[in-house]
Structures are given as C-alpha cells and as structure tokens.
Amino acid sequence: MEMLWEIALLQASVLLCVSAQHSSHKIHEGWWAYKEMVQGSFVPVPSFWGLVNSAWNLCSVGKRQSPINIETSHMIFDPFLTPLRINTGSRKVSGTMYNTGRHVSLRLDKEHLVNVSGGPMAYSHRLEEIRLHFGSEDSQGSEHLLNGQAFSGEVQLIHYNHELYSNVSEASRSPHGLLVVSIFIKVSEMANPFLNRLLNRDTITRITYKNDAYLLQSLNIEELYPETPSFITYEGSMTVPACYETVSWIIMNKPVYITRMQMHSLRLLSQNQPSQIFLSMSDNFRPVQLLNNRCIRTNINFSLPGKDCPNNRAQKLQYRAQHSVQSG
Numbered sequence: 158m159e160m161l162w163e164i165a166l167l168q169a170s171v172l173l174c175v176s177a178q179h180s181s182h183k184i185h186e187g188w189w190a191y192k193e194m195v196q197g198s199f200v201p202v203p204s205f206w207g208l209v210n211s212a213w214n215l216c217s218v219g220k221r222q223s224p225i226n227i228e229t230s231h232m233i234f235d236p237f238l239t240p241l242r243i244n245t246g247s248r249k250v251s252g253t254m255y256n257t258g259r260h261v262s263l264r265l266d267k268e269h270l271v272n273v274s275g276g277p278m279a280y281s282h283r284l285e286e287i288r289l290h291f292g293s294e295d296s297q298g299s300e301h302l303l304n305g306q307a308f309s310g311e312v313q314l315i316h317y318n319h320e321l322y323s324n325v326s327e328a329s330r331s332p333h334g335l336l337v338v339s340i341f342i343k344v345s346e347m348a349n350p351f352l353n354r355l356l357n358r359d360t361i362t363r364i365t366y367k368n369d370a371y372l373l374q375s376l377n378i379e380e381l382y383p384e385t386p387s388f389i390t391y392e393g394s395m396t397v398p399a400c401y402e403t404v405s406w407i408i409m410n411k412p413v414y415i416t417r418m419q420m421h422s423l424r425l426l427s428q429n430q431p432s433q434i435f436l437s438m439s440d441n442f443r444p445v446q447l448l449n450n451r452c453i454r455t456n457i458n459f460s461l462p463g464k465d466c467p468n469n470r471a472q473k474l475q476y477r478a479q480h481s482v483q484s485g
C-alpha cells in the first residue's frame with residue numbers, strides 16, 4: 158500500500174520535474190526536503206533526490222556518498238596524517254546566522270578569512286559556512302553514525318579549496334574542492350562556548366522562521382573545536398543535493414556539548430515562514446550511505462605494542478572512554 162503510494166508520488170514528481178526544468182531553474186534547485194510534508198505539495202525526500210533531477214543523479218548512483226556509518230573496527234591508522242591546523246590569524250570573526258528552512262547556517266563575513274590545512278589535505282581550505290543538523294529527540298540528529306549510533310546533532314564546518322578555486326560553488330563540483338569538518342553534538346549540563354553564542358535564547362529566537370537572519374560579532378572559531386587532536390577522515394560527498402563527490406570529511410574524535418534548553422530551542426525553529434504552519438526543522442539529516450570500498454583513516458595510533466589485536470583497537474578511542482565515564 159505504502160509502496161504504491163510512493164510510486165504514484167514519484168510519477169507525479171517526475172512530471173512536475175520536467176515542467177519545473179522548463180519554467181524555472183531556481184525553483185528546481187530548492188526542490189528537496191528531509192521529510193514528508195505534513196500538508197501541501199509533494200517534495201522529494203532523500204531517497205528521491207537522485208531521481209527527480211538529472212543534475213542530482215549522484216545522490217542515487219554515486220559510490221562515494223555521505224554520510225556514512227563509521228565502524229571503528231574498520232578504521233586504519235595512517236601515520237602520514239598531519240595535525241589539523243586552524244588559521245584564524247588570531248582574529249575574531251563576524252557572520253550572519255540564518256534560518257534557511259533546512260539548517261541553522263552561519264556565514265562568515267567576506268573580509269574574515271579562516272583557513273584550515275593539514276590532516277589529509279594537500280591544500281589550504283577556507284571556511285565558508287557552518288551548518289547545524291539536529292534531531293527531534295536526543296537519540297538522533299547527526300548525519301554520521303559511530304558504530305551504528307547517532308548523536309543528538311552534528312556541526313559541519315564547510316570549507317572550499319581556495320588555492321584551486323575562486324568560490325564554493327565552483328569548488329563543490331571540482332576535484333579536491335571541499336573539506337567538511339564535522340563535530341558531533343551531545344546534550345549535557347554545560348555548553349560549548351561558541352555554540353552558546355549561537356544558541357542562547359536571545360539569539361536563537363531571532364531566527365525562528367525561514368529566511369530570518371541575525372548578525373553575530375566577535376566569534377572565535379577555535380572555540381567550536383573540541384579539545385582533541387584526533388580525527389577520522391574519509392572521501393565522500395555533499396550530504397545535500399547535488400551530492401557531488403568532492404568532499405574530504407574530517408570527523409573530530411570528541412563531541413561538543415549543548416544544554417537541554419538549547420536543544421529545545423533548536424527544535425522550536427520552523428522550516429516555514431510565519432504565515433505558514435509551524436514545521437520543526439529537526440531531523441534535518443540524510444540517512445547513511447554505503448561505504449563501498451572506501452577506506453576510513455585516522456590519526457589515532459591504536460596499535461598495541463607487539464601485535465595488532467582487532468578486538469582491543471576500539472578501546473583506545475575517546476568515545477569509548479567517554480561513554481563509560483558517563484554511564485559509570
């Protein structure tokens with residue numbers, strides 16, 4: 158029953174798609190969603206992204222898609238990964254925080270250049286945007302999973318290769334174009350100082366509705382990073398259409414924290430404008446994609462002296478340690 162319904166919707170959407178392509182490229186670019194609409198017209202959810210627009214076909218047929226489930230037992234220690242270097246020029250930055258209808262998005266002012274290099278990168282990459290993904294409940298919200306488990310959210314710092322390309326849109330469709338640093342979010346008593354600036358009640362309530370924007374000054378990007386030099390890296394794609402496979406992912410090996418109240422405030426953001434019904438932005442994540450034959454590398458040297466024991470490997474990971482601290 159549900160299946161037939163989906164096929165009918167798909168056929169309808171293909172027809173709509175053809176006419177949309179003729180009428181307006183712009184409308185078409187925004188024609189996707191994370192979840193079914195409660196009311197209103199059909200909008201393609203993740204499993205349809207690659208089917209409704211030929212420019213997005215990598216979303217369906219790509220072999221290096223993101224996000225993925227990171228199985229720590231599959232990670233490979235790569236001794237050639239260098240430390241991640243964040244270059245802010247010791248300056249604070251200003252930027253505008255937006256409700257895009259899909260994400261909380263912070264875009265830095267153009268005069269503030271923050272670059273990252275090192276890690277798996279041969280080039281320096283410039284920070285373009287910071288995006289938040291989060292769940293309607295604490296057990297979900299992150300795009301990447303760790304050993305099958307989701308976190309309550311995920312912050313993604315989207316950078317482009319400014320040595321090879323002149324802007325993020327050119328870089329996003331080009332080889333070695335993008336670098337995304339991803340940090341898991343957990344709910345706790347304390348809050349990350351950078352996220353505190355974005356998510357305190359005074360600030361977050363300024364972007365309740367789609368297209369709301371709010372200027373923030375004197376932000377320190379380095380405060381967003383958890384205190385760990387350890388990361389996991391793999392080659393993947395953008396997690397939104399057109400799903401271009403041009404992204405090097407770096408997943409930091411420690412989460413950052415936000416308070417229960419801040420998570421609650423995020424769930425009160427609407428995907429819609431004030432004149433439309435309230436539809437929570439939460440659960441704005443793409444489901445995990447197949448790893449295929451990709452390699453997941455890490456700079457965590459978990460090899461034990463003497464012999465290489467797969468069962469003992471994961472125990473050196475920060476996440477294991479943190480889980481046991483919290484539950485114990």
Ligand SMILES: *[C@@H]1O[C@H](CO)[C@@H](O)[C@H](O)[C@H]1NC(C)=O
Pocket residue numbers: 244245246270271272281
């Ligand atoms: C980032 O790179 C650009 C170009 O190489 C450079 O002009 C700028 O100073 C760098 N930014 C920082 C903060 O170092």
Ligand SMILES: *[C@@H]1O[C@H](CO)[C@@H](O)[C@H](O)[C@H]1NC(C)=O
Pocket residue numbers: 323324326327
């Ligand atoms: C990005 O750069 C390309 C190549 O230089 C250029 O054609 C395009 O207009 C630029 N796009 C934006 C949005 O600035």
Ligand SMILES: *[C@@H]1O[C@H](CO)[C@@H](O)[C@H](O)[C@H]1NC(C)=O
Pocket residue numbers: 236458459460461462
């Ligand atoms: C990784 O750890 C092992 C065991 O402690 C050590 O022998 C080896 O030199 C380390 N490798 C690197 C590259 O640090």
